[in-house]
Amino acid sequence: MDLESHPTTLQEENRKKVHELLKNTHSRIEKLIQKTYQQKDSAATSQLRQLRTRITVLISEAEKKQLDSFGSHNGNIDEFYENEERFVDTPTMLLQEVENALATGENVDVFAISDLVDKMEMGFSHRIELTDKNLSEYENRIISKKQAEREERGREEKERREKDQKEAEEKSPAEDKTELFEISESSPTEIKISSTEDIEDETSIPDDAQVPIKKDELDTEVLSKLYSYINILEQKFEKQHPEVSYDGEYIADKQWKVELSKRSVRGSIKEGRFKTPMLIVDNYWKSIDDKRDIIEMIQAKASTIEQNQYMSLCFINSSWDQSIKDWLRTYSHQRLGFFLYDLVEDDLVYNETDENNRKFAFWHSTNGTRPKLTEIVDQLIEDEEYFDLNDVMEHSGLNLSGAKKFIDGLVRKKVLIDVGLDSPKYTRSK
Template sequence: MEVLKDPRELEQSNRQIMIKNLNDVYSSVEKLIQRTYAQKEADLNFQFRNIRTNVSQLLADIKNKQLDSFSGKKGSLEELYRTEDNLLNESIQMKDTFSSLISSTESIDVFLLESLIENLKKAFNDRIIVDRDILKEFKLKQMESKSAERVMSDEKQRSVKEESQKITSTGKRQTGELSDSLNKSRLIMVPSMSSGTNPANDNEKNGNEDIETDVLSKLYNYMNILEHKYSSYQPEVSFNGEYIGKRKWKVNISDKLIFGNIMDTVLKPLLTFETYWHPFEDLRTIIQFVQREANAVPAGQYKSLCILNLGWNPDIKEWVQNYMHPRMTLYLCNLETNEILFNSNVKNADRLKVWHNLETYTALETDIESLIVNDEAFDASDVAEMTGLSTEGANKFLSKLLSENKIIDVGFGTARYKGMKK
């Protein structure tokens, strides 16, 4: 597994390496000045003296932690790692090139040497600033990495345990002591590795209930329908009303679980949808489990979680309809009736549930078709009221329709629209 490097430590380490490499370059230039002076190569000697001045200035700038001569720029953690690698490579190439000239008898390409200095300047100028956003992204990646390591460790331990149980069961079978209950097939549905907890690791009985064939058939059919929906569409309205129809939609599907991520950046999800089987019977157990799941959602992210069962006890049904968390919406689905229970007071919970139920997804454009075909002008507030989008989200969605020539702006500066006549 790739080891993440602390951006602050990486930047400081690379700075020291560059300073050392530039000191070596400076020493090489000094030797070349002495050699060209001894050989009376006046023009070349003059050019090397200019190069020495440039190297000296670059060295002083890099030593200055305030970076007065360089601007830097904002970027992602991935971009920071890439630009730092590029910076080191430029530094090493420059050092090796100048060093090789000391013993070389070939003609010297001064233009190439000056280009190396300029390339290093540019690479240093293109450094990504280590700001709060970078550090936040680094911490999130660390959490994901540790979570993945935990899951891999748990899987390994579970594999060893299962192998041990298999050996024990085999031994019992030989003595005729194997219980009939162990002949029944079992199915455990677990959440993805992105979750903060793993139901398969719970010691409670709830996650290991036997599933009969007819229930298994319903469960697989449910997952198959969700798979078709996730593969054919993507969410357009986020939990906060943001328009997310243009963001990347990553889906992971198996017979045991289904989850999809709307990505905020290349590395970080903004919104996660997760659905899996876990037949809780005890209220306290599900409360503790759900709270662990919710607390594991990082700041700036949101999870929409649906747990499947063949029915829910009355106290659990009452509890879920009042459940609230700032980073998670919870749904409980009854596979027998396909009923989904949730807290309807949570913003956009009613709209997000379509990614967990068997209903057909209706695109936003279809939702506002009545506005588009109507002769009357409409604006973002009309769209927001019909779709669950915020006003800002509605404006982004309308900008998309405008760019696709599906609506026209008739507001003359007041942002009002009509459908494009066909």
């Protein structure tokens, strides 16, 4: 492993390398699709289009400075460097495989390309998150390595001096003269200077690799609306905390981490020994016009979300095609909530019949208020004075264990008391 590269620097450099490799691969996949279409290989063309969509998702992930949505595993410093090496090697092999497929006249081996895309997706989800522990391990390794290098240089210098001294003692005057004569008769050193043509041949780059890929260029009005929307979400994410998980558990006592960029806002809750993300709420700019592309992208994204995880995802754009909106209003997935925000119309589009969508819509909307669980309890007391766990579950979206955890916390803080009345019932503590 290359300890000279600091882990944080290496991780960022590798992200940029992979981003460029994937963009180049995407452009070549487009050419490969044209090739299979001309060969009338409809099966290969269809498979390549699906791979193109998956690569589009990976490009989007590589644009983000943080790790993949449900990635970031723990590991020691050796595992970190090994994973980072694979993280760059895989897209390099992927690009080479696609270029080879373009160069040959034979049928395209879509399976080989798909296998590398699978490995690429795995590489994103298994990057190791840097912690204070393995950064400290890195610093200790550097200190040990430098000390060993100093000791090695000292030994080599000592051996060289001893060797020179021994040779000087054994050398005779006659040998000295012979050596001088041989040097004076030797021919001058030949230095080859490359011609301009040689330099051009060695550094030539294919025309298609030299064409830069333009980033989204937004006009002033759209940019202003985007920044305004991001600012609203930022304040909401910073001041408030999700209280109810997708499956009804109480999560207000867990750490809520907020990440911000010019075109995105993300909040996440991690749990367990390995700090695995259980909830991601993500909003970011994504300009897509093709309904097929967005459907395939979302399906690919949904396949990366594991059990006991949930993502609420919102793509932001200046406007969305009506056919995409119509499709989204019927889309539902048990672990992926999907939203579209239309900047021009100030409209949040989603399937409103999906319970989890209704639960998380607040985190994607410009609406800045919502009832907190304590306010729901206050309303229950005002309406009936006494309430039980079933009332809390009905009005809050909490499941039984979540409602019990929340109420028990208020009882411990002496905000509520259990008055019994044949079965557990609660009211405000006096």
